[in-house]
Amino acid sequence: MYDIAQARELGFTSHWESLEFLNRQGFVANAPARLCRSIEDIEEYISTADRLRKELDFDIDGVVLKVDSLPLRRELGVTTKAPRWAIAYKFAQEQAVTRLQSVVWQVGRMQITPVAVLEPVELGGTTVSRASLHNIDQIREKDIRVGDLVVVEKAGFIIPYVVESRRDERTGAETEIEPPETCPACGGPTRVCREREDGVPGAGESTVVHCTNKTCQGMLARRVTYFVTMMEIENVGPQLVERLVSAGLVAEPVDLFRLRREDLLSVERMGEKLADKILYNIEKARTRPLSKVIAALGIPNVGAVSAEDLAHRFSTLTAFRAATADQLLTVSGIGEKVAQCITEFLAAPANIAWIDRLAAWLIEAPVGEAPSPSAPTLAGKTFVITGEAGVPRSELETLVKRHGGRVSGSVSAKTSYLVIGSLEGPGYTSGKKTKAESLGIPIIDEFGLKSMAESGNDPGGQHG
Ligand SMILES: [Zn+2]
CATH class of the missing domain: 1.10.150.20 (5' to 3' exonuclease, C-terminal subdomain)
Structure with a gap:
């Protein structure tokens, strides 16, 4: 926790008091925190925290030291960047030594980058077998060669990377790393050139490797995957994207919107149910904010x-x-x-x-139109939701509750509607369906549920 905004008004004179207050209110505010009264206390706390951090339920890369006295904090004040009464202490990063077995060149959205393939090694609680080598400049600067013993580091949440090589342990069998002459994805010729780093103006230049093939499928797939990730289109993973690209069905992100059911079904290992789900998710993406x-x-x-x-x-x-x-x-x-x-x-x-x-494919929400408050259109009604729908079940449950309805786990005489996800075919059978049919409870799908929530009218479900 950073701070309580109105701590002074609550009568606290120290940060610790406010933490204790929060704990009494049922917040988990200071589980690993400690009140230190001397620099020795602080040093001891840091080394304990460093040792125990692997047992925490969350990752930390350091601790924050804060002045406890609130009057003293006010006196110290803040700079334009940070308060003068708090400072972060970062733990030493974790390192391991292992052998660099080979280098693979990975085709990305913009460029082809080197990735170290390592002899697997334990690092920060996980087994690491790949690490970043950034770019060819860094490889040359650090004089890293295939076969070297290398120091790998993992700091916080970032991808492990190769820090340095142990040159004094070389046998002479190590080989220098050269950028590839052809693109590992399409086989087209590469171009090695100096460029601004990450496209940031003013940042240093670095040597980058490009594929010169404008229709390189590797690069296209990465661009489409990036688009899919950012637009949060579910069920479309990198492997499917690769298949769609190599089948010529997708040559740029907007081609996703043109996909037809038969296109998807022509892809290896694609069932009808999944194809429908994907089409639904892509269609939904057109209304993304x-x-x-x-x-x-x-x-x-x-x-x-x-x-x-x-x-x-x-x-x-x-x-x-x-x-x-x-x-x-x-x-x-x-x-x-x-x-x-x-x-x-x-x-x-x-x-x-x-x-x-x-x-041309996007459906933009009208500007300034605030979402209208949910009308209690489903009040007094109880829904049982089952089967696979085009949206997560939790979303449907939220919809019901937001409109004043109840969600129940089992079908009974009190059930108003059984909602069976639209991705289930007419041949769908389940205990809930059989029971609903025997009790004469109307059966609807998620679209029926949505229209009922919006209008409050009975969508006319099929009665069992
Ligand atoms: Zn290529």
Whole structure:
């Protein structure tokens, strides 16, 4: 916990008091916290916390030391960046030594990057067999060779990476690492060039490897997968994307919206039920909020969090596309470099065309239309939900409760409706269905439930 905003008004004079107060109120506020009275106390606490952190239910990469006295905190005040009364202590990162067996070149959305294949080693509670090598510059700078003993580090939540090689332990059999001449995904020729890092203006340049094939399937698949992830389209994983791309069914993200049922069914190991579910999920993605759409565009250095801020500021895709650097800079969390990334991205003809194609598929919510409060359309009704629907069952349960209805786990005379997910065919059988039929309880699917929740009218389920 960071702090209680109104602690002073509650009469506390110390942070510890406020933590104890929260605990009494039933919050879990200070499970691993401790009140330290001396620098020795602090040192002891840090080493204990470092030792015990593996037993915690959550990951920590350090502890925060805070001044306890609230009057003293007020006296110390804050700088523009952080309070003067708190400081973070980071634990030493975890390292392990292992052998670099080989290097694979991984095709990404923008470039081809080196990945170290390691002799498996325990690191930070997991077995690590792959680690990042960043780029060819770092490999040369650190003089890392295949066959080397290398130090691998894992800090916090980041991907493990190779810190250095043990050059003094070389046998002479080690080999230098060279960028690939052909793309590992499509076999097309690669190009090695100097480029701004991550596309960030002003950042240092680094040597990057590109596939020169504009229709490289590896790169396309990565772009589509990125889009799918950011648009939160369920049931479309990287492997399916690869199959769709290699079958020529998808050549860019918007092709997903064009997929027909028979296209999906032509893909290996695709059943009808899954195909319908995927089509449903893709269709649903057309109404994603602006924040998801902005994140899915693939603008360098604009992830989900910045996209959220941008969507808040610009409200519509049209407004966002017309954003000037000055406007972008008024968005919290958007600095000059990211603003420049955005304006450069939005000005590139290829991107303009791609956003046009995407916009044609999107269904934007009218601006300023706040979601209307849920009417108690389902009050007094009890629903039993079963079978597979196009949406998670929890979503349907929330819908029922939000509209004043009840959800029950079993069918009885008190059940108003049995909801069977639409992905179940007419031949679906279950104990709940049989019982509902014998009791004459109407059976509906999730669409019937939704229309009932919206209108309050009986959707006319089939009576058993
Ligand atoms: Zn390629």
